[in-house]
Amino acid sequence: MTDVDSSLLPEGLEDRLPAEAATTTRVMRSIQDVMHGHGYDRVLPPMIEFEKSLAARMAGIQSRRMFRFTDPSSLRMMGLRSDHTPQIGRIAQTRLAEAARPLRLMYAGQVLTIKSDGLNPAREKLQCGAELVGADNLAAATEIVSIAVEALQAAGARGVSVDFTLPDLVDTLAAKAFPLEAGQIEAVRRELDTKDAGGLRDVGGEAYVPLLYATGEFDSAIEKLCEIDAGGALASRIASLRQIAASLNGAARLTLDPSERHGFEYQTWFGFTLYAEGARGPVGRGGTYRIAGNGKDEAATGFSLYPDALIDLLSASETPEDRVFLPLGHNRDEAARLRSIGWRTVAALSDADSAQGLGCTHVLGKGGPEKV
Amino acid sequence: MTDVDSSLLPEGLEDRLPAEAATTTRVMRSIQDVMHGHGYDRVLPPMIEFEKSLAARMAGIQSRRMFRFTDPSSLRMMGLRSDHTPQIGRIAQTRLAEAARPLRLMYAGQVLTIKSDGLNPAREKLQCGAELVGADNLAAATEIVSIAVEALQAAGARGVSVDFTLPDLVDTLAAKAFPLEAGQIEAVRRELDTKDAGGLRDVGGEAYVPLLYATGEFDSAIEKLCEIDAGGALASRIASLRQIAASLNGAARLTLDPSERHGFEYQTWFGFTLYAEGARGPVGRGGTYRIAGNGKDEAATGFSLYPDALIDLLSASETPEDRVFLPLGHNRDEAARLRSIGWRTVAALSDADSAQGLGCTHVLGKGGPEKV
Structure with a gap:
C-alpha cells in the first residue's frame, strides 16, 4: 500500500543525505570531543518522557511547543523533547543528586518542536552542549564560554563571534x-x-x-x-x-x-549568543541559570550549540573521502589492511560493478590502491 | 511547579549515566567506523515522519506498535520511528533513486515502540546498521554478514555467534x-x-x-x-x-x-541472527529482502544491530579514563597541550574544588600530571 505522499516528509523535517550526513557526524564528534576533553561526561536521556517532567525543571520550556501524546502504558501525557537542558537538570537533581559539585555533564542529540521558530523552518534540530551544575561564578562562566568557542572552532567554524548580555x-x-x-x-x-x-x-x-x-x-x-x-x-x-x-x-x-533578553528569559546574571561567519542565525547560546528542583534550587552554567546551520555551511565545501574499489577476487587481507590504515573500500559484488560506476577514486591493484 | 512524579521516567525508558553513556558513545562509533570503512555512507532520516510513509515501504512494520500523533501543521498522522529500515528504503527509492547500485547506506540512532517486546522491557533502543540496496546475491549476503560480525567485534563483543536461517x-x-x-x-x-x-x-x-x-x-x-x-x-x-x-x-x-522465521517474516532467501557471549538476547539480525517502492520493487540485503545489551555488558567492566585536575591559576597552555594529546582535564572553579573531591586521577604539577 503506497501512495504518492509516501515519499514526502512533513514540513520542517528532512533527511540528511551522504555528504551532509558525513559532515554532521564529523561536526558532532568534534564538538563532543572538546567537551569530553574538558572533563564533561556525556549522559543519554530518552527522546520522550512525561510532559510534566520536561516542563518542571526549567521555566523556559514551553510545553505547548512540544509534540505531545498519551502513553498507552501509563495513560499519562508524554512529550518529545524540545530541549536537552531540563533533562540534564532532572538527571543532576535525581540520580546524580549525590555526585560531587561542580558536576560536568554533556549531551548531544535531536530535539523537536511542533512549530518552527521564526525564519528557520526546521522542526527537528541537532542540539549539543555542556552543563556545569552547581556553579555560576565568574570561573564557571569563563570556562563555559571558552569551551563553546573552542568546540565550534574544532567543528570547523570560522569567524566565531560572541555577543554578551546581562539578563x-x-x-x-x-x-x-x-x-x-x-x-x-x-x-x-x-x-x-x-x-x-x-x-x-x-x-x-x-x-x-x-x-x-x-x-x-x-x-x-x-x-x-x-x-x-x-x-x-x-x-x-x-x-x-x-x-x-x-x-x-x-x-x-x-x-x-x-x-x-530574547532567549535569555530564564538566565541569571550572564548570557551569551554564538555566531559563526556564513552560518545563518545564531549557532548557540548559553549563560548562568538556576535548575528548579524538588524544593532545592541549584545554580548552573551551560551552553547549547545548534550546529545545523554550521553543517549546511561546511558540507557545501567538504570533499568526499577517497574510496578504493576492490575487484572480484581481490586479496581480502590487503583490503582489511587498507581499511585499518584509514582507507574506505567498496567491494565488487558482481561483474557489473565498476570503480567508475560506484564513484571510487582508486582501484586495488597489485601494488596497492591505484588512482582511477 | 514540580511534583514527586517529575523525577520518574515512563516505564521502559531510561537515562544512561556517565559510565554507560561513555560505553555507548564508544560502541556506536566503533560500529559506524567499520561500516564506513566498507564504503557505507551514513544518512540521517528524521525521528518522526508520516505514519503512512513509515509503514509503506516494508510489510514488516507494524504501525500499531509506533507512537503516533497528529501533526498540528499538516493534520496528518505522524509516527515516531520504530525501525530505520523503511526510512532507508524511502531515501533509496526517492532522493537516491538515481544513485548507482549497489547503494551502500548506513544509519545509527534511536527507535521507539509503545510496547516493549517479550522479555526486554525497553521501549527505546539504539539501532544501527547497513543496507546494501540493489543486491541480494551471495556476494551481498557474504559482505553483510561479515561486516555485521566485524562491527560487533570492533565494538568489543566476544564470542559472537551467527544463526543462519532460510526464510x-x-x-x-x-x-x-x-x-x-x-x-x-x-x-x-x-x-x-x-x-x-x-x-x-x-x-x-x-x-x-x-x-x-x-x-x-x-x-x-x-x-x-x-x-x-x-x-x-x-x-x-x-x-x-x-x-x-x-x-x-x-x-x-x-x-x-x-x-x-521469527523476525524474518519479510526476508527472502537468507536471514541471520547475531548473538554475543554474555549479552542477553540477540544483538542483531539481517538478511535479504525487497524494498516495496512506488510500483518498483528493489532487492536489498542488510543488517540491524541493537547494541544496548552489549553496552550493558561492556560498561560493567570498563574503567573510566584518567582525569587531570587543574588547580586555580594553572598554566592554560599546558592544559591545552595535555588535552591535545588525549588527557581529560577538570579545572578548579574555586578554592573548594579538589582533585579527590572531583574524582580526578591526576593533578597538574610543575612537571606535568602527577598521580593523586
Whole structure:
C-alpha cells in the first residue's frame, strides 16, 4: 500500500543525505570531543518522557511547543523533547543528586518542536552542549564560554563571534540604582527590546536610555556601560564581563548587547549568543541559570550549540573521502589492511560493478590502491 | 511547579549515566567506523515522519506498535520511528533513486515502540546498521554478514555467534519438492515454529519433519539439510550457506535453524541472527529482502544491530579514563597541550574544588600530571 505522499516528509523535517550526513557526524564528534576533553561526561536521556517532567525543571520550556501524546502504558501525557537542558537538570537533581559539585555533564542529540521558530523552518534540530551544575561564578562562566568557542572552532567554524548580555540587568538597576515601580519594569524591558529611547522616556525609564548606546563592539560598548553612573550597581558585572572577554584572548570577535533578553528569559546574571561567519542565525547560546528542583534550587552554567546551520555551511565545501574499489577476487587481507590504515573500500559484488560506476577514486591493484 | 512524579521516567525508558553513556558513545562509533570503512555512507532520516510513509515501504512494520500523533501543521498522522529500515528504503527509492547500485547506506540512532517486546522491557533502543540496496546475491549476503560480525567485534563483543536461517524455505519446498495446498502452508509453518513433529505429520507435512533435525551447530546441521532429498530444490541454498560460512573463516560460531522465521517474516532467501557471549538476547539480525517502492520493487540485503545489551555488558567492566585536575591559576597552555594529546582535564572553579573531591586521577604539577 503506497501512495504518492509516501515519499514526502512533513514540513520542517528532512533527511540528511551522504555528504551532509558525513559532515554532521564529523561536526558532532568534534564538538563532543572538546567537551569530553574538558572533563564533561556525556549522559543519554530518552527522546520522550512525561510532559510534566520536561516542563518542571526549567521555566523556559514551553510545553505547548512540544509534540505531545498519551502513553498507552501509563495513560499519562508524554512529550518529545524540545530541549536537552531540563533533562540534564532532572538527571543532576535525581540520580546524580549525590555526585560531587561542580558536576560536568554533556549531551548531544535531536530535539523537536511542533512549530518552527521564526525564519528557520526546521522542526527537528541537532542540539549539543555542556552543563556545569552547581556553579555560576565568574570561573564557571569563563570556562563555559571558552569551551563553546573552542568546540565550534574544532567543528570547523570560522569567524566565531560572541555577543554578551546581562539578563538580569534591568532587575539589578531597578533594585539598586534607578528605582522602578513593579508595573514599570516590564514596560522598560519592552522599550529596551525595541531600542526605543522615546518610548523609554515615556514610561519613566529615562535613566535607562544610555543602555541603548552601550551596544556593539565589546571594548567600546563596555566603556559606555561604565559611564552609566549607577552607584556601583554594575561594577561587579562589568568587571566580570571584562575578565571573560580577556580570557578569550582574541579567539572570537566580541560584542555586547547588555539589555538583550530574547532567549535569555530564564538566565541569571550572564548570557551569551554564538555566531559563526556564513552560518545563518545564531549557532548557540548559553549563560548562568538556576535548575528548579524538588524544593532545592541549584545554580548552573551551560551552553547549547545548534550546529545545523554550521553543517549546511561546511558540507557545501567538504570533499568526499577517497574510496578504493576492490575487484572480484581481490586479496581480502590487503583490503582489511587498507581499511585499518584509514582507507574506505567498496567491494565488487558482481561483474557489473565498476570503480567508475560506484564513484571510487582508486582501484586495488597489485601494488596497492591505484588512482582511477 | 514540580511534583514527586517529575523525577520518574515512563516505564521502559531510561537515562544512561556517565559510565554507560561513555560505553555507548564508544560502541556506536566503533560500529559506524567499520561500516564506513566498507564504503557505507551514513544518512540521517528524521525521528518522526508520516505514519503512512513509515509503514509503506516494508510489510514488516507494524504501525500499531509506533507512537503516533497528529501533526498540528499538516493534520496528518505522524509516527515516531520504530525501525530505520523503511526510512532507508524511502531515501533509496526517492532522493537516491538515481544513485548507482549497489547503494551502500548506513544509519545509527534511536527507535521507539509503545510496547516493549517479550522479555526486554525497553521501549527505546539504539539501532544501527547497513543496507546494501540493489543486491541480494551471495556476494551481498557474504559482505553483510561479515561486516555485521566485524562491527560487533570492533565494538568489543566476544564470542559472537551467527544463526543462519532460510526464510522462504517452506515456500521453496512447497513449490518445487513437497507440494502443499495453499491452506496447508501456514499450518506447516506453524508446526515448524513449535518444532512439533507429530503436529507436522497431522497437518500433512510428513516430508518436512527432517527439517526439525537440521538445526544446531552449522557443520552438522547443514549435512542433515543435505540429506533431505528435495530433488535439488535446496541445492543452491545449501551451497550459498556453505560459502557464507566458509567466508567467515572462523570469525564467529555458526549455527543453523533453517525454518526459523521469527523476525524474518519479510526476508527472502537468507536471514541471520547475531548473538554475543554474555549479552542477553540477540544483538542483531539481517538478511535479504525487497524494498516495496512506488510500483518498483528493489532487492536489498542488510543488517540491524541493537547494541544496548552489549553496552550493558561492556560498561560493567570498563574503567573510566584518567582525569587531570587543574588547580586555580594553572598554566592554560599546558592544559591545552595535555588535552591535545588525549588527557581529560577538570579545572578548579574555586578554592573548594579538589582533585579527590572531583574524582580526578591526576593533578597538574610543575612537571606535568602527577598521580593523586
